[in-house]
Amino acid sequence: MYTTLPPTGMRDFLPREKEIREYVMREIRDEYKRSGFTEIETSFIENIENLTGGDGAENTKLIFKIMMRGDKLTKTFEKSKEADELAEYGLRFDLTLPLVRFYANNRNDLPTIFKALQMGTVFRAERAQKGRYRAFAQCDIDVIGDESNLAEIEIIQTISSTLKRLEFENFTIKINDRRILKAIVIASGFSEDDFSDIAITLDKLDKVGIDGIKSELLSKSYLEANVIKLIETSNHLAEFGLDGIKALSLEGYENISQIMSVITALEDGFKIEFDHTLVRGMGYYTSTIFEITYGDLGYSVAGGGRYDKMIGKISGIDVPAVGFSIGFERIVDLLLSENKMANTDVKIALLYDETQSLLDVIKKAMELRQSYAVVSLYKLKKKLGKQLVQLDKAGYDGFSIYGDEIIVKSFDQAE
Amino acid sequence: MYTTLPPTGMRDFLPREKEIREYVMREIRDEYKRSGFTEIETSFIENIENLTGGDGAENTKLIFKIMMRGDKLTKTFEKSKEADELAEYGLRFDLTLPLVRFYANNRNDLPTIFKALQMGTVFRAERAQKGRYRAFAQCDIDVIGDESNLAEIEIIQTISSTLKRLEFENFTIKINDRRILKAIVIASGFSEDDFSDIAITLDKLDKVGIDGIKSELLSKSYLEANVIKLIETSNHLAEFGLDGIKALSLEGYENISQIMSVITALEDGFKIEFDHTLVRGMGYYTSTIFEITYGDLGYSVAGGGRYDKMIGKISGIDVPAVGFSIGFERIVDLLLSENKMANTDVKIALLYDETQSLLDVIKKAMELRQSYAVVSLYKLKKKLGKQLVQLDKAGYDGFSIYGDEIIVKSFDQAE
Numbered sequence: 001m002y003t004t005l006p007p008t009g010m011r012d013f014l015p016r017e018k019e020i021r022e023y024v025m026r027e028i029r030d031e032y033k034r035s036g037f038t039e040i041e042t043s044f045i046e047n048i049e050n051l052t053g054g055d056g057a058e059n060t061k062l063i064f065k066i067m068m069r070g071d072k073l074t075k076t077f078e079k080s081k082e083a084d085e086l087a088e089y090g091l092r093f094d095l096t097l098p099l100v101r102f103y104a105n106n107r108n109d110l111p112t113i114f115k116a117l118q119m120g121t122v123f124r125a126e127r128a129q130k131g132r133y134r135a136f137a138q139c140d141i142d143v144i145g146d147e148s149n150l151a152e153i154e155i156i157q158t159i160s161s162t163l164k165r166l167e168f169e170n171f172t173i174k175i176n177d178r179r180i181l182k183a184i185v186i187a188s189g190f191s192e193d194d195f196s197d198i199a200i201t202l203d204k205l206d207k208v209g210i211d212g213i214k215s216e217l218l219s220k221s222y223l224e225a226n227v228i229k230l231i232e233t234s235n236h237l238a239e240f241g242l243d244g245i246k247a248l249s250l251e252g253y254e255n256i257s258q259i260m261s262v263i264t265a266l267e268d269g270f271k272i273e274f275d276h277t278l279v280r281g282m283g284y285y286t287s288t289i290f291e292i293t294y295g296d297l298g299y300s301v302a303g304g305g306r307y308d309k310m311i312g313k314i315s316g317i318d319v320p321a322v323g324f325s326i327g328f329e330r331i332v333d334l335l336l337s338e339n340k341m342a343n344t345d346v347k348i349a350l351l352y353d354e355t356q357s358l359l360d361v362i363k364k365a366m367e368l369r370q371s372y373a374v375v376s377l378y379k380l381k382k383k384l385g386k387q388l389v390q391l392d393k394a395g396y397d398g399f400s401i402y403g404d405e406i407i408v409k410s411f412d413q414a415e
Numbered sequence: 416m417y418t419t420l421p422p423t424g425m426r427d428f429l430p431r432e433k434e435i436r437e438y439v440m441r442e443i444r445d446e447y448k449r450s451g452f453t454e455i456e457t458s459f460i461e462n463i464e465n466l467t468g469g470d471g472a473e474n475t476k477l478i479f480k481i482m483m484r485g486d487k488l489t490k491t492f493e494k495s496k497e498a499d500e501l502a503e504y505g506l507r508f509d510l511t512l513p514l515v516r517f518y519a520n521n522r523n524d525l526p527t528i529f530k531a532l533q534m535g536t537v538f539r540a541e542r543a544q545k546g547r548y549r550a551f552a553q554c555d556i557d558v559i560g561d562e563s564n565l566a567e568i569e570i571i572q573t574i575s576s577t578l579k580r581l582e583f584e585n586f587t588i589k590i591n592d593r594r595i596l597k598a599i600v601i602a603s604g605f606s607e608d609d610f611s612d613i614a615i616t617l618d619k620l621d622k623v624g625i626d627g628i629k630s631e632l633l634s635k636s637y638l639e640a641n642v643i644k645l646i647e648t649s650n651h652l653a654e655f656g657l658d659g660i661k662a663l664s665l666e667g668y669e670n671i672s673q674i675m676s677v678i679t680a681l682e683d684g685f686k687i688e689f690d691h692t693l694v695r696g697m698g699y700y701t702s703t704i705f706e707i708t709y710g711d712l713g714y715s716v717a718g719g720g721r722y723d724k725m726i727g728k729i730s731g732i733d734v735p736a737v738g739f740s741i742g743f744e745r746i747v748d749l750l751l752s753e754n755k756m757a758n759t760d761v762k763i764a765l766l767y768d769e770t771q772s773l774l775d776v777i778k779k780a781m782e783l784r785q786s787y788a789v790v791s792l793y794k795l796k797k798k799l800g801k802q803l804v805q806l807d808k809a810g811y812d813g814f815s816i817y818g819d820e821i822i823v824k825s826f827d828q829a830e
């Protein structure tokens with residue numbers, strides 16, 4: 001049955017929404033490029049085995065699967081026991097997995113230290129609910145091939161410039177190191193093998209609080225003594241901050257304190273805070289992790305971390321990497337709610353009546369385009385007042401009636 | 416099995432390719448917007464019935480189909496007789512069908528005359544071969560709601576400005592009217608019902624020549640007398656041009672001659688030619704059709720036409736519309752082959768050694784970004800010569816060694 005709505009969880013964007021999205025994309029792209037990030041584009045469609053086989057964790061359950069075609073489909077269907085056997089491709093669910101494949105494929109044509117920028121739509125078949133979309137844009141930057149934390153510092157400085165360019169000023173960078181988290185867990189008596197599982201629980205701190213963490217760990221049958229020690233260590237660190245970590249993880253301490261001292265000294269107008277409770281979900285992070293919160297919002301608008309082992313898993317050769325992703329949809333929502341978009345382009349409607357020479361009218365429009373950003377032609381309607389209201393609503397800043405002496409009037413002047 | 420290549424017919428884009436694609440997108444977008452076209456975005460994914468039910472002709476055979484999920488998939492699979500029953504969604508194969516759905520859905524929020532711009536990737540499961548891709552970008556502009564040929568004139572003028580902005584100058588616009596084609600067919604003795612079928616054959620003129628047309632029409636069992644008359648009429652028109660059509664189709668004649676006289680008088684540096692053999696494939700065109708050829712290329716780089724009945728088929732209310740699509744991939748190929756991309760951004764690499772203060776180096780980079788478009792940090796390598804060769808290859812225009820007095824050297828100066 002034909003329907004005029006887009007499919008569940010998918011969106012169309014009207015001109016006003018699209019203008020803001022495009023503006024944000026362009027500002028982010030331009031600012032990232034200024035710091036030497038070069039843009040690439042990867043395929044929307046991946047072979048299904050690439051998507052299901054990797055480190056995608058929960059996301060692998062959310063793949064939109066694309067069917068085989070033709071004879072292959074018919075033959076597979078005849079002998080298939082499960083519908084999933086008919087899937088040949090899938091839509092990408094993030095930009096990291098395609099980037100790693102891209103890098104493995106093109107490494108010889110890329111610089112030793114490759115600073116990549118990617119912007120594009122990703123697809124996840126999430127349960128449909130208000131404010132949750134099944135197709136959304138991501139903006140990622142990654143530094144591949146630099147084992148030093150200059151990579152982290154550059155990424156943080158670049159994202160900071162970008163947020164400032166978009167006129168966000170009240171943001172905070174939270175930073176931690178997976179090695180610090182691991183040291184805390186081990187110092188509390190847990191085994192190293194339990195770290196990943198415990199990290200999954202710790203990641204829920206914002207949602208369930210310290211009591212929730214405690215009861216979940218106990219329900220997973222961890223020793224109560226260890227759980228209590230973990231909470232004590234955490235409280236101790238909350239009191240003593242980064243200095244408290246020196247004895248537990250010297251490399252974590254040195255990494256984080258170096259990043260923080262440079263970023264703080266840049267005095268670029270934002271706060272950077274060590275947060276030993278920061279976990280971030282993805283299993284592939286190996287050391288630095290960071291995220292950005294804005295104002296009093298309860299959620300992060302951007303985040304990332306270092307994943308030094310992921311490329312090696314695919315290509316056989318370990319290559320250090322740090323990645324960072326901006327929550328594009330959240331940035332757009334914030335701009336919409338705060339009405340921050342700076343658009344100084346003047347849009348003019350040039351009105352004419354049918355008795356006038358179309359050629360002369362078009363020439364006039366082309367001439368006006370030397371002075372105004374947008375000049376659009378419309379036939380004069382009988383009810384000029386109504387037409388002007390519509391043009392105002394459509395975002396025009398003024399109008400000109402062809403043949404009149406006054407070239408451009410604002411809508412206020414017209415009243 | 417994991418593979419580092421993108422799927423068959425899909426592409427990744429390296430920085431240099433992506434830069435050109437992004438440059439072309441931006442130039443086209445900016446120039447279209449200057450003429451009052453407003454950008455929208457439609458969903459990549461459509462309900463499968465919307466894609467298979469419409470006017471898509473051959474394209475409906477090329478849909479990438481997305482499978483149902485969860486319980487729905489399991490239940491449907493158990494009782495399904497054909498694999499196709501498992502498809503719930505599909506990837507869009509053009510931007511016109513989603514635009515028509517979008518318009519039907521949002522009409523009340525759009526201006527009476529809606530000038531739409533859309534740029535995005537479409538997907539067609541074409542047989543894989545060199546130079547043919549299964550995912551490619553399209554750039555469409557459409558004027559919806561204007562029954563006058565100002566719509567055609569504005570579209571042609573805008574596309575002309577755009578091609579000139581991209582520094583293409585040697586292009587020709589070919590124009591025809593479906594009503595003229597139909598009048599020729601009927602005047603040759605065929606019935607009106609045969610028009611669509613005959614048009615499909617006539618569309619092959621470029622490939623098979625006049626003899627090929629003749630034999631195909633005869634093989635379809637049309638009367639030889641009519642076929643001969645059709646060729647005579649065509650020869651007659653080739654001799655007398657647009658004037659020859661006046662008696663056959665006055666409305667076609669008036670439409671085309673008005674468009675041609677305005678476009679010619681604009682003297683905007685390109686040729687417009689009446690071509691009574693122009694057909695263009697899509698069945699939905701109702702009157703004006705046009706396409707653009709560049710230089711001596713044997714193919715069109717852009718094309719479009721008026722489709723006044725398509726929106727009515729969906730929404731029940733006829734709304735006049737004209738659309739135009741640029742063959743984005745061809746434009747990019749041309750720019751690559753002619754090396755036309757004008758990029759004046761100066762890219763600088765700032766080199767430093769590890770003994771220097773990272774903070775000071777980053778401050779210097781931020782300072783240099785006031786003067787240069789791109790400033791990227793790199794650690795000095797032991798083999799400076801080799802490093803400079805790599806930077807040159809990566810597209811940098813010059814470099815600066817932190818602490819040196821000379822701020823920026825071109826690679827020539829360094830030799």
